[in-house]
Amino acid sequence: MSETPLVEMTGIDKAFSGNQVLTKVAFNVKKGEVHALMGENGAGKSTLVKILTGIHPRDKGQIKINGEEVSFTNPKQAEAKGIVVIHQELNIIPHLTVTQNMFLGKEITYGKTGILNHKKMKAETVKNLHALGVSNIDPDDLAGDLSVGKQQMIEIARALATNAELIIMDEPTAALTDREIESLFKVVNALRTEGVSFVYISHRMEEIFELCDRITVLRDGQFIGTEKIVETSLEEIVKMMVGRELGERFPSRDHNIGETIFEVTNLSSKEGLFRNISFGVRKGEVLGVAGLMGAGRTEVMETIFGYRKKESGTVTLNGKLLNTKQPSNLIKAGIGFITEDRKTKGLVLGSTIRENIALTNLSTVSTNGVISKSKEKSLVNELIKQLKVRTTGSEQEVKSLSGGNQQKVVIAKWLGIEPKVLILDEPTRGVDIGAKKEIYSIINELTKNGVAVIMISSELPEVLGVSDRIMVLHEGKITAFLDRDEANQENIMMAATGGSKA
Amino acid sequence: STEAPGSDDSDDTSEGSGDSDVKIGLSVSTLNNPFFVTLRDGAEAAAKEAGYEIVVSDAQDDPSTQLSDIEDLLQQDIDVLLVNPVDSDAIVSAVELANDAGVPVITVDRSAAGGEIVTHIASDNVAGGEMAGEFIAEKLGNEGNIVELEGIPGASATRERGEGFHNIVDAIDGIEVVANQTANFDRSEGLTVMENIIQSTDGINAVFAHNDEMALGALEALDAQGLLEDVIVVGFDATDDAVAAVDEGRLDATIAQQPALIGEYAVDAAGKVVSGETVEEFIPVELELVSQ
Amino acid sequence: MKRFITNNISIIGPFIGLILFSIILGVLSDSFFTVDNILNLLRQISINALIAFGMTFVILTAGIDLSVGSILALGSALTAGLLTSGMDPLLAVFIGLIIGLVLGAVNGLVITKGKVAPFIATLATMTIYRGATLVFTDGRPITGLSDSFTFEMIGKGYVFGIPFPVLLMLVIFGILFFVLRKTVFGRQVYAIGGNEEAAILSGIKADRVKIWVYSLTGMLSVLAGIILTSRLNSAQPTAGTSFELDAIAAVVIGGTSLAGGKGRIVGTLIGALIIGVIDNGLNLLNVSSFYQQIVKGGIILLAVLLDRRQSK
Amino acid sequence: MKRFITNNISIIGPFIGLILFSIILGVLSDSFFTVDNILNLLRQISINALIAFGMTFVILTAGIDLSVGSILALGSALTAGLLTSGMDPLLAVFIGLIIGLVLGAVNGLVITKGKVAPFIATLATMTIYRGATLVFTDGRPITGLSDSFTFEMIGKGYVFGIPFPVLLMLVIFGILFFVLRKTVFGRQVYAIGGNEEAAILSGIKADRVKIWVYSLTGMLSVLAGIILTSRLNSAQPTAGTSFELDAIAAVVIGGTSLAGGKGRIVGTLIGALIIGVIDNGLNLLNVSSFYQQIVKGGIILLAVLLDRRQSK
Ligand SMILES: Nc1ncnc2c1ncn2[C@@H]1O[C@H](COP(=O)(O)OP(=O)(O)OP(=O)(O)O)[C@@H](O)[C@H]1O
Ligand SMILES: Nc1ncnc2c1ncn2[C@@H]1O[C@H](COP(=O)(O)OP(=O)(O)OP(=O)(O)O)[C@@H](O)[C@H]1O
Ligand SMILES: [Mg+2]
């Protein structure tokens, strides 16, 4: 079939300040197909998208849309040609309402007056969200008050609402739980039958095979190949991405678990986001925490860590009561917290990798207040190596790292403190399959050395694959504890949606 | 030591320019006030007349700026320094610097509390304040309520003019200062503050403003309320605006310090000093009450 | 109801503050709650309010404009110059406003095209414009303006017993309120302040919007200056000195966040009223000028603390 | 080499600017490059530099401090008061510095515990502290200070032919440079400015750090004030008015971002030098004070534009 593809990119080169990011990349999307774009963190997926939509200028190469050569200089032009993007970084404006965000830059006005038609926009917003099966978002809520997941749904709804010919989704599901993903896929499939094309970027293998028609793989900014999904297999794709066999997805967990060292009792939130949370974690155990978006998992952990105010409840480590007034206390006690939202809470984006990693380890790399360059350097380089962070060196700004590598930096800064208890909130969000495995094995290593791990994850396969025990939250209440062997997708979802205790 | 190294030989720097003609440095406290602008103009005119070179700097009412200004002036091998101090005490160290550099110092309009001064040319603020007080007292027949519009709190003109004014009125039982508020020497504040005072106080018979700007602002406030006729308004400085207002009979009086004259005298004195003639250590510039 | 509160939370604090201070003053001075004094007070705040309205837009874009006072001075001086040269008052005023627009646009250009932080850019232009004013006026006030009824009207006139400057302030408030709440432009202002990157990705021409915002502020500053000139019958070279502080204070007291993206122009009006009430009250009570500053600063702090939730 | 440049990019712009202006001045005025004038210039900038050093810390935490000038005035007035009461100069100075520390800490507390935006918080304290100064001094300068050698030394003294204030400035620069570059505290200052949330979640006590930063600035302001007092033989109630602007200008010209988290104290020193050179040069060249403002503003703009990459 030799019909001209909707989008055809050929020989695309791109370098950021000397650092070659894309070389001779070819990529094309046919009408009415869902085309997966895969590759490790830093492979250049987002960059390729940004070049297509004119956010970054390209160094070399050609872009054709419906056969005609184009070169956009700003995203508005791409949109005019029917191309919209859901960017990997959230582009929500916190102080604006859901409706206002939904119609940002394409407000509905009374004719050409420039006067806003609030009613119409609000109605449309509700309609668009319902189309995605989202009913628990009030169009008048401030977007900033919503959970990452809900914000992501808004962006998706916003993109789907435009009658675009091509919708590019850069890791849209990173912040979503199965329920939202399901409804998202429904909509995508519906639109596909109407002839809308999609570029779909994700690190979740299952999704690719469930949703996509073709797949293009990048590695280190090189074009590796384009395959028909039906003619390929997970192993083959992984091989294309990483360049080698990866073997088992989850490392085997076969070490003995000790007694309970970390205990949370009757914890309740001041903001009323959760009530009476009680659980314990044992030495060397991984406690998985599952739940739907907005269940309050993050809030529970942030409260334990002293970042949010608690109403009541206690937190103890080795029977010692911990003061949860401020994070520094818990860090001193040996508790680490890898936050869900790395950009706003995890990293100082403008600073170097070194400065970010050192931040949690200032006491160890300094003697009475004075930092020792050598100690700092060795610690940082040590961790960069251990986590295989893809970087030009410890002096690179984390801003310019790919999403996945940023996540590794966050993990690195917490491994530095050699925690007794480590809390991970969506630790593999936006992380490629190779890196995921590395993170799993890090978790394994930690537990082997007796660290107690709490891992929030919205990826059920991950929860099932890594946890020894699974705690499920629903609307701020614990609805189930499931042991590794009794747990499965069904009973977790049941509990997560508020169904009777499993 | 507290003496600048080589400060004693710093007059050697004048060797470079062997020309005989006189170079005068003039440090003015501020040029954001018409009074001192006129003073500067007077000085510049006189200098032009006599064929002297004159270098002017504006301290913007900040003693530390003035110190820097004078340090910089001394770098330019001036033959004599005319200083219009922002503050009498603060200026002393600047004067001492000049003394060390062997540059004769003449103070203008406001005196210096220390250092060697060849001569002082002024008509002082306290006397002016007293003059205003007497004028008002006389007009009121020693009976009535006065509003005092003060200058920038802490500024020397505010202090001295207020002091002089109070020397007179406080001594008279029949006269009461019913309100004294700052309008920061600013005309628009003179307007608003006066408006507010009118709201709260009845039976105002007279207004004394520490400068003409505020007086002219107050005029507008009184005018708007139709009070201008029965209220006596006295300003200070005799700026062109104020004198005009006096001629129109809107402003009752203003105290003229004749800034142009001060500037002129200063330059003449400077010329004398350079050519070795002796001068009186105080050259008064008579105050003048401008009224109809 | 809850929705109403959350929508208006940002201005409830300042509003309570305003009521509070007014009541206190009413008790302390019986001249406070007189019709005369209220009108007088409104006329006094009109100048600061007009500037603060513009400043609200600027701050909503996460910017700041320190040059408003200097623009006010330069604009009024030039307008006064035109008037003394015998030009028709309305034309002179119009030209004056255009000058303000241009001076503001210069700020906008330096900030957007020159990529200079607003604070430092307008700090520089503040000095430059002030210098230009002093040069133009030779440091002397410009007087002998046209005594045309029209020009007198602007500052001193009354319409149905309401001072003209007050009407002007209210009309412009109405317009700007509408612009911020109901127009695409207003929406873009909020978006830029909330997250400029995202706004640009949504196709908003941030630079252009910002330039307009600074131009608007320049124009409003000159308008305020013209009112002042008309009231004083003269243009002062030092007019407007440190007006920027009162304007910014009004905006922030009104609950608008200096981080941008969040705030209401109603709040600014209330903020301007609070400041006006303070100044007016201190005069009515004849508080010593030394203590005035302490009291004023204290009250401003209090007003903002009443509103702390916002400044988070 | 490349590494060196990228490390120092933020100060290269201003540095070139400084050299440029100096050369121009050297050409235009032969009194510029005299030992006398250079020392004189350094002594003049020492006051602004000391304040600007503190301001650098504040701005690095994404804050701002408008109250430095008032703290300077209040601190010097109280110190002068102690001196006239016959207290030992060194003790008086020490107490003065502590007072500065406390006044700064108050700013810090209002900002952190009161959750008030730094701009408005210090705008309020600026007014309050100024008022307090006027009350304490009753609007009169405090004179007749101890003519003790020690106190004279602080402002007027020389050590090995170098003015004492200059030495003081350099020593303190050295210390603060070390603190920012090599200590945990310095690192925390940068982190808070870069991303406060992340800093707190990494166990940094942001509030405490900020309070210290404002305290430091308060103390440095008083130190500057004491130098001024010693130089002027008196404490002025109006001292330090609008010093905050020069200090902020120095910091920003020095390439420190007002958004916080990025900047170097070396830059601030250069910034202070540039401002000093401008003022000194304009005087040497006898530029009319009206034009001075235009030129000064223009040069500041130029300096920042040379450095635009940073202000992005
Ligand atoms: N603005 C930038 N400046 C410098 N380097 C950049 C910039 N943006 C991206 N890069 C580099 O380009 C490379 C590709 O980044 P990109 O975000 O496209 O990867 P990605 O495939 O999207 O990875 P991920 O799956 O983690 O999102 C990375 O090495 C990153 O460091
Ligand atoms: N800053 C905030 N202000 C108000 N409500 C918030 C805020 N952050 C989160 N919430 C609400 O708290 C609840 C928990 O949100 P959160 O996303 O943290 O839960 P979660 O289980 O971690 O979900 P996710 O998987 O998306 O992180 C949601 O209802 C969310 O809307
Ligand atoms: Mg990406």
Ligand SMILES: [Mg+2]
């Ligand atoms: Mg979460």
